[in-house]
Amino acid sequence: MIDTETVAPERAVNPWPRRVRAAIAGIIAALVALGVAELIAGLIGPNSSPVVVVGGAVIDVTPRPVKDFAITTFGESDKIALVIGTLALIVVFALAIGLLSLRDRRIGVAGIALFGALGAFAAFTRPTGDILDTLPSILGAVVGAGALLLMIAALTQPAVEAADSDRSVEARRSNQSTGLLDNLRQNLARRDRKSTSMDRRGFFIASGVAAGVAAITGSAGTLIQRRFDISNARAALDIQTPADAAAAVPAGADLAAEVPGLTPLFTDNADFYRVDINITVPQVSPTDWSLRIHGRVRNELTFSLADLMSRDDIIERDITITCVSNTVGGDLAGSARWIGVPLRNLLDEAGVEDGADQVLTTAVDGFTIGTPTEDCLRTENAMLAFAMNGEPLPAEHGFPVRMLVPGLYGYVSATKWIVDMELTTFDAVDPYWVQREWDVTAPIKISARIDTPASVGVKAGDLVIAGVAWAQTRGIDRVEVRIDRGDWQEAELAAETNVQMWRHWRLPWRAETGQHTLTVRATDQNGELQTEERAEPFPNGAAGWHTLQVFIQ
Numbered sequence: 312m313i314d315t316e317t318v319a320p321e322r323a324v325n326p327w328p329r330r331v332r333a334a335i336a337g338i339i340a341a342l343v344a345l346g347v348a349e350l351i352a353g354l355i356g357p358n359s360s361p362v363v364v365v366g367g368a369v370i371d372v373t374p375r376p377v378k379d380f381a382i383t384t385f386g387e388s389d390k391i392a393l394v395i396g397t398l399a400l401i402v403v404f405a406l407a408i409g410l411l412s413l414r415d416r417r418i419g420v421a422g423i424a425l426f427g428a429l430g431a432f433a434a435f436t437r438p439t440g441d442i443l444d445t446l447p448s449i450l451g452a453v454v455g456a457g458a459l460l461l462m463i464a465a466l467t468q469p470a471v472e473a474a475d476s477d478r479s480v481e482a483r484r485s486n487q488s489t490g491l492l493d494n495l496r497q498n499l500a501r502r503d504r505k506s507t508s509m510d511r512r513g514f515f516i517a518s519g520v521a522a523g524v525a526a527i528t529g530s531a532g533t534l535i536q537r538r539f540d541i542s543n544a545r546a547a548l549d550i551q552t553p554a555d556a557a558a559a560v561p562a563g564a565d566l567a568a569e570v571p572g573l574t575p576l577f578t579d580n581a582d583f584y585r586v587d588i589n590i591t592v593p594q595v596s597p598t599d600w601s602l603r604i605h606g607r608v609r610n611e612l613t614f615s616l617a618d619l620m621s622r623d624d625i626i627e628r629d630i631t632i633t634c635v636s637n638t639v640g641g642d643l644a645g646s647a648r649w650i651g652v653p654l655r656n657l658l659d660e661a662g663v664e665d666g667a668d669q670v671l672t673t674a675v676d677g678f679t680i681g682t683p684t685e686d687c688l689r690t691e692n693a694m695l696a697f698a699m700n701g702e703p704l705p706a707e708h709g710f711p712v713r714m715l716v717p718g719l720y721g722y723v724s725a726t727k728w729i730v731d732m733e734l735t736t737f738d739a740v741d742p743y744w745v746q747r748e749w750d751v752t753a754p755i756k757i758s759a760r761i762d763t764p765a766s767v768g769v770k771a772g773d774l775v776i777a778g779v780a781w782a783q784t785r786g787i788d789r790v791e792v793r794i795d796r797g798d799w800q801e802a803e804l805a806a807e808t809n810v811q812m813w814r815h816w817r818l819p820w821r822a823e824t825g826q827h828t829l830t831v832r833a834t835d836q837n838g839e840l841q842t843e844e845r846a847e848p849f850p851n852g853a854a855g856w857h858t859l860q861v862f863i864q
């Protein structure tokens with residue numbers, strides 16, 4: 312950095328010009344503010360951390376095309392990308408605040424106050440926010456501003472006064488006798504001689520202490536926040552296979568062992584795609600959890616987790632779920648063995664009133680989903696699930712309870728961390744994504760994906776083209792593959808697990824060296840052929856045939 316402000320002698324002595332130190336002061340002040348805020352958030356609750364609330368607010372107001380871009384570009388890492396982007400912005404602002412403070416420290420304080428106000432506003436306006444949640448941002452900003460003032464003072468004050476109290480007392484005394492002007496002259500002379508080394512030392516002490524405060528408060532906050540972690544409570548839950556267990560997977564349904572590169576029939580929990588609006592994973596205590604069913608019902612009901620888990624109508628089913636943001640050939644789909652309570656039974660107990668056409672569910676993250684009441688009542692295996700592949704639901708996938716309605720995209724059916732179910736109408740309320748212009752109802756479209764061979768690095772010879780196809784609730788009837796400009800060839804369909812699961816398919820291929828184009832299309836059991844016409848995910852799911860360019864060596 313080029314420094315034009317400092318005088319030549321200082322530059323000669325000090326390798327870090329004043330502006331650089333001011334910028335560092337800005338960054339350290341920001342870290343102090345964030346550290347203190349994390350500590351307070353540790354006392355109040357993780358949903359009051361400024362990083363979390365500001366990130367959440369940013370996600371909420373991000374225009375749809377940007378959000379789509381983030382989900383498809385960064386995939387699972389969209390949240391990490393957001394956090395890194397936010398931190399980069401904070402660093403730039405903090406640098407600017409430090410530099411401007413050198414000119415006028417009121418600007419610096421105003422800058423930090425603005426940040427604090429933003430954090431407090433975001434915390435208060437979060438769906439789950441209240442006035443207490445503004446404290447981390449406010450207190451963080453106050454302490455951060457104090458740290459900034461101390462560091463900037465060390466940079467700009469005549470250091471000799473601050474450092475040498477004897478002299479300043481003497482100076483004050485002489486003030487009275489010899490007058491202000493003389494004294495000023497003396498001071499300036501001393502400052503010329505000493506300021507360089509002294510303000511350096513003062514600054515290093517001030518910034519070192521501040522950095523220490525940031526580190527201690529930040530790590531203490533992170534440690535304290537661990538007490539909100541539910542992993543122990545989750546591990547303590549005992550998942551039993553219910554009497555109404557999933558049907559055995561038929562022989563020949565799973566081709567993954569025979570075809571390298573093919574997606575497993577069941578997705579490991581650890582590999583399961585995750586899509587939601589949260590930066591951090593909501594932590595819901597299973598003992599505190601309850602679900603209220605209310606609105607246009609005859610009997611308002613409340614269930615605890617124990618209530619649900621001890622029922623005698625529990626089912627276990629294999630279901631593939633899919634995100635509406637999945638692009639053609641994308642991987643925002645996964646299959647699991649779920650255990651839960653049939654939604655129909657719970658709604659019957661509540662007694663749905665006529666005309667209540669929307670089941671509006673709300674989660675702890677404030678997210679809302681609207682599902683047609685008709686689908687909740689009629690779709691086989693629509694459930695409130697509490698287990699996934701033999702374990703309690705992972706925190707990422709909605710622990711302790713989530714909703715599943717086979718055949719509908721996640722944003723209209725798959726409420727994770729669900730706590731509230733209100734029977735209402737579509738006219739009365741728009742849920743989260745509908746407010747952002749996605750379609751009100753969204754059945755999953757017929758899809759087929761080529762998993763293997765890979766686009767590059769494959770040698771000529773006898774290969775297998777294989778993948779998955781899904782059309783939940785209708786089932787897959789046929790998969791066809793076209794190689795280059797050839798005719799459509801019918802692929803071998805693996806045995807069907809059930810109509811709510813995706814299905815493996817494969818086609819042997821004698822591949823010759825060169826570039827080839829592979830295209831796949833599926834037909835569902837209603838006889839409907841997957842449309843060739845391309846559609847983007849917005850507003851109700853991507854469409855079109857998956858096409859893959861492969862280079863055979």
Ligand SMILES: Nc1nc2c(c(=O)[nH]1)N[C@H]1C(S)=C(S)[C@@H](COP(=O)(O)O)O[C@H]1N2
Nearest residue numbers: 584585586587588634674678721722725727
């Ligand atoms: N509480 C909550 N539930 C949610 C969401 C969310 O943002 N918050 N996202 C939905 C969307 S868009 C999808 S595709 C599925 C994804 O479920 P998964 O992360 O378990 O794969 O969760 C749904 N349930």
Ligand SMILES: [Mo]
Nearest residue numbers: 634635721722
């Ligand atoms: Mo989704």
